Amino acid sequence: MSADxxxxxxxxxxxxxxxxxxxxxxxxxxxxALRTQKTEAARGAKFVVDRIVQMVEESIAxxxxxNGASKEHFAGIxxxxxxxxxxxxxxxxxxxxxxxxNFPLRDLIAxxxxxxxALDNDANCATYGEWxxxxxxxxxxxxxxxxGTGIGGGIVLNGRIFHGASDSAGEIGHTxxxxxxxxxxxGNYGCLEAYASGPAIALRAVEGxxxxxxxxxxxxxxxxxxxxxxxxVYEGAVLGDGYSNEVMKETAKFLGIGxxxxxxxxxxxxxxxxxxxxxAGDHLFVPLRAxxxxxxxxxxxxxxxxxxATLLGTAGVIGAIAMFKQDVLGSV
Amino acid sequence: MSADxxxxxxxxxxxxxxxxxxxxxxxxxxxxALRTQKTEAARGAKFVVDRIVQMVEESIAxxxxxNGASKEHFAGIxxxxxxxxxxxxxxxxxxxxxxxxNFPLRDLIAxxxxxxxALDNDANCATYGEWxxxxxxxxxxxxxxxxGTGIGGGIVLNGRIFHGASDSAGEIGHTxxxxxxxxxxxGNYGCLEAYASGPAIALRAVEGxxxxxxxxxxxxxxxxxxxxxxxxVYEGAVLGDGYSNEVMKETAKFLGIGxxxxxxxxxxxxxxxxxxxxxAGDHLFVPLRAxxxxxxxxxxxxxxxxxxATLLGTAGVIGAIAMFKQDVLGSV
Numbered sequence: 178m179s180a181d182x183x184x185x186x187x188x189x190x191x192x193x194x195x196x197x198x199x200x201x202x203x204x205x206x207x208x209x210a211l212r213t214q215k216t217e218a219a220r221g222a223k224f225v226v227d228r229i230v231q232m233v234e235e236s237i238a239x240x241x242x243x244n245g246a247s248k249e250h251f252a253g254i255x256x257x258x259x260x261x262x263x264x265x266x267x268x269x270x271x272x273x274x275x276x277x278x279n280f281p282l283r284d285l286i287a288x289x290x291x292x293x294x295a296l297d298n299d300a301n302c303a304t305y306g307e308w309x310x311x312x313x314x315x316x317x318x319x320x321x322x323x324x325g326t327g328i329g330g331g332i333v334l335n336g337r338i339f340h341g342a343s344d345s346a347g348e349i350g351h352t353x354x355x356x357x358x359x360x361x362x363x364g365n366y367g368c369l370e371a372y373a374s375g376p377a378i379a380l381r382a383v384e385g386x387x388x389x390x391x392x393x394x395x396x397x398x399x400x401x402x403x404x405x406x407x408x409x410v411y412e413g414a415v416l417g418d419g420y421s422n423e424v425m426k427e428t429a430k431f432l433g434i435g436x437x438x439x440x441x442x443x444x445x446x447x448x449x450x451x452x453x454x455x456x457a458g459d460h461l462f463v464p465l466r467a468x469x470x471x472x473x474x475x476x477x478x479x480x481x482x483x484x485x486a487t488l489l490g491t492a493g494v495i496g497a498i499a500m501f502k503q504d505v506l507g508s509v
Numbered sequence: 510m511s512a513d514x515x516x517x518x519x520x521x522x523x524x525x526x527x528x529x530x531x532x533x534x535x536x537x538x539x540x541x542a543l544r545t546q547k548t549e550a551a552r553g554a555k556f557v558v559d560r561i562v563q564m565v566e567e568s569i570a571x572x573x574x575x576n577g578a579s580k581e582h583f584a585g586i587x588x589x590x591x592x593x594x595x596x597x598x599x600x601x602x603x604x605x606x607x608x609x610x611n612f613p614l615r616d617l618i619a620x621x622x623x624x625x626x627a628l629d630n631d632a633n634c635a636t637y638g639e640w641x642x643x644x645x646x647x648x649x650x651x652x653x654x655x656x657g658t659g660i661g662g663g664i665v666l667n668g669r670i671f672h673g674a675s676d677s678a679g680e681i682g683h684t685x686x687x688x689x690x691x692x693x694x695x696g697n698y699g700c701l702e703a704y705a706s707g708p709a710i711a712l713r714a715v716e717g718x719x720x721x722x723x724x725x726x727x728x729x730x731x732x733x734x735x736x737x738x739x740x741x742v743y744e745g746a747v748l749g750d751g752y753s754n755e756v757m758k759e760t761a762k763f764l765g766i767g768x769x770x771x772x773x774x775x776x777x778x779x780x781x782x783x784x785x786x787x788x789a790g791d792h793l794f795v796p797l798r799a800x801x802x803x804x805x806x807x808x809x810x811x812x813x814x815x816x817x818a819t820l821l822g823t824a825g826v827i828g829a830i831a832m833f834k835q836d837v838l839g840s841v
Contacts, residue, residue: 344808345773347774348774348806354686355688438685444676
């Protein structure tokens with residue numbers, strides 16, 4: 178069978194909590210045979226790899242069966258994983274969440290399935306997915322912020338993921354916005370992530386409550402402040418709670434600082450913000466855009482759209498497929 | 510005459526204080542017919558343009574005369590200028606230092622000389638010069654910091670200047686490192702430039718003296734603290750003055766924060782630091798590299814050289830020539 182007859186690519190989005198697998202026609206379109214399972218990293222690397230391989234095989238069988246096709250019609254597998262990693266060797270260097278070190282994830286999957294594979298980090302894949310089929314499908318260059326337990330970043334320039342000299346580019350969450358500020362998990366002080374990640378939003382909210390702020394938040398967690406998460410704060414904001422709104426405005430200000438820095442550096446066409454925090458909608462984006470206008474150069478700010486991601490939950494899989502196409506097939 | 514027979518390109522580096530003009534063989538090499546004159550912007554735009562044109566004509570005549578050649582052997586003129594500017598139209602949008610607005614600098618020079626010309630901003634050109642023939646001649650990608658009255662930035666990725674969506678990329682001096690910090694001339698708070706530009710270094714030194722710091726600095730300016738410049742502080746540091754060294758260490762720390770941010774974002778092969786501040790040598794670079802190691806991801810930091818620029822005073826002209834080659838001839 179010639180390369181021209183390959184009709185699908187498989188995508189894997191490996192996270193600390195979930196594994197998501199899906200299939201796309203090689204030219205894009207609707208995501209097929211999508212499935213999600215828990216990662217259960219505590220059960221060991223072999224367990225996780227076996228689970229991924231099984232999910233990939235199931236997705237392939239599902240799509241092949243529905244189309245009278247076989248595995249030969251699949252060009253390969255794109256894999257997005259937490260990093261740092263080495264794209265050339267397909268090896269995970271070190272993932273605190275999974276507990277892996279120098280782990281040859283790409284080839285284990287490729288050999289087990291019998292298809293070529295490509296590996297890249299999860300934040301790059303999520304951003305690339307938004308560029309290919311999501312919020313950024315009409316622009317050439319964009320920068321992605323993925324807000325979750327941490328803040329991941331991805332850089333797409335002229336339709337390609339920008340990786341830097343050692344696959345470490347895009348650590349936007351660990352840019353300093355307040356050099357004498359909060360301590361970050363990375364050991365540094367004042368990282369954007371230390372202010373605007375999910376846990377940081379919750380922590381700032383709890384700190385205020387502990388010093389006497391009036392709010393609906395304690396009621397939302399039956400008085401157990403330790404149960405407050407970023408989602409609780411969005412809920413409070415949507416319910417019209419003044420304090421929750423204040424915390425969201427602070428969050429928007431910090432994010433706006435980080436985004437203004439990126440706009441002054443890259444002068445991008447678009448910034449895509451992904452993650453649960455975008456559920457706060459205008460409570461987040463209105464003050465965020467105002468802070469960006471205060472801080473970024475007008476010539477750069479006025480050409481940059483700041484938008485929420487649109488591929489909720491699937492950007493990573495879609496981007497992993499796009500990444501495979503770019504890396505192995507030569508174009509997206 | 511065919512394009513193949515063109516042998517030289519002219520470079521113009523227009524600054525608020527000086528105009529520098531020189532010529533390079535099209536394949537690079539030694540800078541020829543170099544000349545510098547005061548800009549004297551107060552005498553008006555026509556005066557400045559006439560002066561540039563005259564300098565260009567003189568440089569061409571000098572090189573042509575020495576080689577039995579004529580203007581036909583010159584491919585064109587690369588012009589570096591303060592921005593913001595529009596590269597496509599060759600127009601200066603607005604330069605506070607020169608007092609110009611929507612000024613068609615490129616075509617005025619091109620038409621007067623009778624050669625094609627290309628326009629880009631001065632910090633981009635200075636960085637591109639270092640990439641082509643200076644500190645970065647062996648790398649593909651680097652980021653340049655030019656420290657002077659302000660802090661300019663330039664981004665070279667895979668051998669090309671990165672311009673962004675509206676020619677505004679690279680404003681690294683105006684990234685926030687301390688969101689509640691010093692007010693910057695740009696109106697923002699906590700920009701890198703507000704801490705580590707020449708005037709900011711002098712201001713921080715004077716503030717400390719005014720609150721009682723012991724130092725040799727007042728003696729170096731006959732007691733007139735208002736005469737202290739960044740150069741006075743380097744001089745003090747080189748003389749072994751403890752306070753001057755402290756100010757340099759603070760400067761190195763602030764620069765290190767800004768550079769660590771850039772390393773976490775771009776994972777570049779090289780950072781090139783240009784400007785008078787590099788004369789402080791190890792007084793600057795040793796604490797600067799230490800701060801970067803504290804703040805940047807190891808995987809990115811350990812592959813990044815942080816070096817002083819090598820084309821002192823000529824990076825702008827050389828980079829303007831490289832930029833002309835890239836823009837008009839299609840490669841450097």
